[in-house]
Amino acid sequence: MASRRPPDRKALIRSAASDLFLRHGYHNVSVAEVTAALDLTPAALYHHYRTKRDLLLHAVLDGFDTVDAAIREAGDLDTALRSLAALVAGPKSLLSVWERESRNLEGSQRLTVLERRTGIVTGFAPLLRAERTELDAAGAELVARAVLGALGGQSRRSSVSRREDERLMVRLASAVARCPLPAAGPSPRPDRRPGDGAASGVRRPRRDRLLTEAIRLFDERGYQSVTVADIGEAAGIVASGVYRHFAGKTDMLVAAMNRGGEHLRTGADRALAHARDPREAVELLLGAHIDVTVKHRHLVGILIHESAQLPDRERVTLRRYQADYLDVWVQALGAARTDRDAVDLRTTVQSAHSMIHFAVRSEPALPGPALTERLAALGTALLLGE
Known part of the structure; x- marks a missing residue:
């Protein structure tokens, strides 16, 4: 049958x-x-x-x-x-x-x-x-x-x-x-995508323009959907000219990941250097992470979503860095909240990072400063709230 x-x-x-x-x-x-x-x-x-x-x-x-x-x-x-x-x-x-x-x-x-x-x-x-x-x-x-x-x-x-x-x-x-929100501040104004400096009369170096457009396109479309020609066109550079600065698309992705990791590492190092107690360490780490995500949303996007596209050696290096970055947060939060166990701490940190990433990328109205202030309040409630 x-x-x-x-x-x-x-x-x-x-x-x-x-x-x-x-x-x-x-x-x-x-x-x-x-x-x-x-x-x-x-x-x-x-x-x-x-x-x-x-x-x-x-x-x-x-x-x-x-x-x-x-x-x-x-x-x-x-x-x-x-x-x-x-x-x-x-x-x-x-x-x-x-x-x-x-x-x-x-x-x-x-x-x-x-x-x-x-x-x-x-x-x-x-x-x-x-x-x-x-x-x-x-x-x-x-x-x-x-x-x-x-x-x-x-x-x-x-x-x-x-x-x-x-x-x-x-x-x-x-x-x-249930987190109280600070006032939104000034009237919203539309965000503008960074240009290439033409309006100021000074154009950024071609390598910078190429990497900026590669980061944006990798994030918006996904690495595998973007070609070298797409990146060159977005940067106003012919495809053959792209290869004078990068060996190929993979080389651009590696450079982008290194740039993103450096932004996060610099922010975390500065936060820990200025913290006077465990709670302030968490608050400063949070502020630094929000600042990087708001200013470099496409860069953070590919750090989260495109690591699997890296060559093996670079992927292992990135994952080790990501684990170390998460561990810094977990240690800081653990020092501030001694009542929480390891699973709780790690999950809480991951939840905070996910919240910031999603809110920044999907919030259409608030300008950067107002969004940053409100996200800091929401992140503090999530990380340090009772």
Whole structure:
């Protein structure tokens, strides 16, 4: 007897693809690998999804649907936080695919994702304002982004039980959700992308212009979707001229990663040198990290999302540096909060970094100084709050 097609085949395909995209990255997963995971033929997949990119779009939207449902079905803020924490503590993070893999979508698909993400934020904001009547619409949306960011970078920790994991996530999310915000300050003004210095009459060196555009394009589109010609065109330099400054695209990525690591290392060293006690060390580390993320959002983006594209030696070096950077934070927080264990400390630091990254990249309204001040308050509540 012929086997019957499962009624939820489309959902199974999306789930398998989502898991593979999250673990290996969109470009490193083939349609054959998705179908092999489900014992399907490629024709069966293409019956439901026209292309791999179409499958990615629906996998991302699936994650949105799950998060959106958790928020809509919650009657109050605490219920919403518990529901979101349960998603994070599940077998895979449904939130982390939003940014990293969405870059591989095309124009109209990206717009769909942006609209859905904005809808989730605006849907979460009323739950915040129902409890926190002092928040205006912009403040509530920033806090909503911060909560989602704090949870979005997390995944299941095998060293603790799922119940303990959820409790920790709820505690961190609640600290962010209930953090008093400083006033927004001056009226918002649109951010401008740094130019090449032409307006001042002085153009930056070609190597600098190339690296700046490479960093932006790698972050916006993903390393594998960018060509040397794309970078040269963005910098106003013919493709053959690019090779006078860089051996190739990989050379640019290595230079970018080194630059990003140096910015973070310099900020951390300065923070620790000026700290007078453990709490101030955490506050200064936080301020330095926010400053780098606000000023160099594309650079921080590729540090987070593109390390797998580095050659083996450089990737090992970067991961060692990232582990050392995280350890500095964990030690500083541990000295300030002696009541927390190692898992708690590490998770809290990772949550703070994720919150800052997501809020900076998705906050459309606040100018740099106002956003920096508010993120400092939110980060302090997450890291040092009771």
